[in-house]
Amino acid sequence: MKAVSGDLTPLTRRTFIGVGAVTLASTALGLPRPERRLLQMNAYAPDAETPLDLLTTYITPNDLFFVRHHWNAAAPDARTWKLTVDGEVALPLELSLADLKRFPRTTVTCVLQCAGNGRSLYTPPVPGVQWRYGAVGNARWTGAKVRDLLAKAGVKGTAKHLHTAGTDDPPSKTPPFHRSLEIEKALEDAIVAWEMNGEPLPPLHGAPARLVVPGWAGDHWMKWLAKLSLEPDPEKGFYMDVGYRYPAKPGEPGVTFKSEEMRPVTDLFVKSNITGAPARARVGSPATIRGVAFSGAPDIAKVELTDDDGKSWKAADLGREHDPYAWRLWSLSWMPKSPGKVRLAARATDSRGSVQPREAVWNQSGYLWNGWHSAEVEVTA
Ligand SMILES: Nc1nc2c(c(=O)[nH]1)N[C@H]1C(S)=C(S)[C@@H](COP(=O)(O)O)O[C@H]1N2
Ligand SMILES: [Mo]
Numbered sequence: 001m002k003a004v005s006g007d008l009t010p011l012t013r014r015t016f017i018g019v020g021a022v023t024l025a026s027t028a029l030g031l032p033r034p035e036r037r038l039l040q041m042n043a044y045a046p047d048a049e050t051p052l053d054l055l056t057t058y059i060t061p062n063d064l065f066f067v068r069h070h071w072n073a074a075a076p077d078a079r080t081w082k083l084t085v086d087g088e089v090a091l092p093l094e095l096s097l098a099d100l101k102r103f104p105r106t107t108v109t110c111v112l113q114c115a116g117n118g119r120s121l122y123t124p125p126v127p128g129v130q131w132r133y134g135a136v137g138n139a140r141w142t143g144a145k146v147r148d149l150l151a152k153a154g155v156k157g158t159a160k161h162l163h164t165a166g167t168d169d170p171p172s173k174t175p176p177f178h179r180s181l182e183i184e185k186a187l188e189d190a191i192v193a194w195e196m197n198g199e200p201l202p203p204l205h206g207a208p209a210r211l212v213v214p215g216w217a218g219d220h221w222m223k224w225l226a227k228l229s230l231e232p233d234p235e236k237g238f239y240m241d242v243g244y245r246y247p248a249k250p251g252e253p254g255v256t257f258k259s260e261e262m263r264p265v266t267d268l269f270v271k272s273n274i275t276g277a278p279a280r281a282r283v284g285s286p287a288t289i290r291g292v293a294f295s296g297a298p299d300i301a302k303v304e305l306t307d308d309d310g311k312s313w314k315a316a317d318l319g320r321e322h323d324p325y326a327w328r329l330w331s332l333s334w335m336p337k338s339p340g341k342v343r344l345a346a347r348a349t350d351s352r353g354s355v356q357p358r359e360a361v362w363n364q365s366g367y368l369w370n371g372w373h374s375a376e377v378e379v380t381a
Contacts, residue, residue, distance in 0.1 A: 036064060041129050045069035046204070049117075049134035055292055056275050058321040058329055059109070060137030062197050067204050068114050068135060068218060070177040070239075074169035076224055078208040083192065087163070087229035090154030097194065097208050103144035103152075106191055108214055110325035111138050111294045115217035115244060115265045118360065118369025124254050126366030133273055133373070138294070138327045141212040143193035146186045149228065155183075159230035162186040164211055164222040179244075180235035181213065181220050185266075189214050192225060214325035215296040217265050217368070219244045240264065246367055253362035267296025269370040270356050272303050272330070272348035277375035286333045287377070291316075294327035295350035303330040303348045307337075310345065310358065310372075336379040345374040 038048035049066045078097050086092035117135035119128050129135075146162070163180040170176055181190075194201050194209045201207045206223025213220040219239070234240060245262035272293035281287040293300045299322070304313035319329030336342065347356040360371040 038064065038066065039132075039134065041131065045072050047129050049131055050137060052133045052273060052275050055134060055137070055273070056290065056329075058138060058319065058326075059197055060139055062139075062199060062202055062205070065112075065137040065139065065196075065205065066114070066135045068129070069168075069204075069223075071168045071170040071174070073203065073224055074167045075203040075207060076167050076226070081208050081226075083209065083225060084227045084229075085149055085153045086227070087231050088156040088159035089150070089230055090156065091152075093149070093153050095149070100144055100149075100192065100194065100209060103148045105142060106145050107140055107142045108189070108191060108212060108325075109138065109140045109323040110212070110214040111136060111268070111327050112212075112218050112221060113268055113294070115219050115367040116365070118371075119366030121369050121371065122253075122360070122362055122366050124362075126364065128366055135218075136294075138292075140195075140197050141191060141193040142195035142198075143191045143209065143212065146190040146192060146211075146228070147188075149192065150187065150230070153230075155230060158232050159183055161231050161234050162190075163227070163229040163231050163235045164220075164225065165227040165229075166206070166210075166222050166224040167226050168224065175238035177239055178235055178237060179220055179222060179239060180231070181216070181266075183230065185213065185216065192228075215267050215298070217244075217268055219265065234264075243365070244367075245365070247361075247363055250361040250363075255362075256364040265367055268294065269360075269368045270295040270297065270300075270348050270350040270354045271370040271373075272346045272356060273373045274344065274346050274375045277344060277377060280378045280380065281334075281336045283336050283339055283379060283381050286335050288331055289316075289334050289344060289346075289375075290329070290331045291346055291373075292327045293318075293330055293346075293348035294325075295348070295352075295354065296325075297350035297352040297354065298324035299351035300328040301349045301351050301353075303328070303346060305332050305334060306345050306347075307334065307342050309343065313347070316346070336377070339379050339381045342377045342379050343374050344377060345372040347372050 041047040114135035120130035211222040276290035303316040316330040316332040
């Protein structure tokens with residue numbers, strides 16, 4: 001894993017390293033400057049995650065937002081791009097970007113997390129991109145509601161699944177990346193977004209438009225969206241029948257299941273991360289611990305911190321900014337009680353009552369890791 005630089009395409013280079021801004025506050029305080037960079041996981045196709053110590057803001061800036069591609073993108077030309085809406089509809093549509101923008105405009109602020117975020121933390125190890133903590137971000141997405149597009153096309157009673165496809169350019173003999181999701185979720189709150197944090201959707205994030213599926217894992221968030229098709233049955237193929245499946249009933253670590261014993265990955269699991277904790281602290285001097293928490297449920301109910309391996313917990317203060325399926329910043333003033341190495345761990349509880357577990361459930365594809373996140377502090381007298 002190394003910081004992104006060097007031989008990327010001009011497009012990628014501009015997006016990854018075009019920003020030299022450094023926070024004024026840290027410079028004024030004489031603290032080490034946080035380096036604005038992504039951590040590269042893969043070169044072809046480009047995969048890069050955000051370092052945890054930069055995931056400290058409610059909105060993750062576009063240039064720091066993690067990037068995940070199955071194949072190199074064939075970013076469509078926005079002037080000629082068309083979105084097809086077809087299948088089990090009364091009137092198939094072909095929408096240009098201008099057509100799309102004539103639908104009522106809506107903005108949602110929510111978390112995008114790759115299903116594989118945290119894969120490297122599983123034991124025994126699982127093959128795949130070895131994401132640590134930063135294949136996640138929180139952004140403001142603006143676009144048209146899928147519900148409005150489908151209403152215009154006229155949904156037939158036989159329509160049960162929304163099939164989605166992008167304009168990816170996979171190498172020959174490799175399966176295309178495609179997905180489908182239940183029509184209920186698509187109608188509930190999915191959007192086709194052309195803006196990210198008030199800017200045109202960047203090419204790396206799916207320009208000219210992508211799917212946004214609040215609360216659901218990133219694999220459903222089709223980039224360079226070309227097609228929405230309503231069908232009676234789920235999509236078939238590698239990325240539905242083999243990839244992106246999670247055991248219906250958890251097994252022991254290392255136990256693999258057949259595809260039929262698994263179901264597609266949908267909503268995210270409750271999770272919190274510690275994004276700021278001092279390396280050293282003094283007995284009796286409070287230290288501020290910060291982090292983020294999110295879930296596939298619309299809200300976070302609480303975040304707690306332990307300094308005694310889960311025997312006792314202290315509730316953190318939740319940040320004021322908050323939207324359904326967005327993350328919640330949290331902070332807590334922690335009082336070190338005795339000298340030595342102390343392991344702090346955070347756990348979140350969501351609005352449906354799910355509690356972040358000490359250990360994530362091992363699964364053969366390494367999805368949805370959500371174990372307690374810990375940080376070590378050296379406490380001196
Ligand atoms: N067309 C297309 N869409 C895609 C992908 C892809 O490879 N091709 N990857 C998906 C996965 S697995 C994730 S996690 C998210 C990542 O979105 P980001 O790169 O904007 O962070 O995009 C999703 N949409
Ligand atoms: Mo992903």
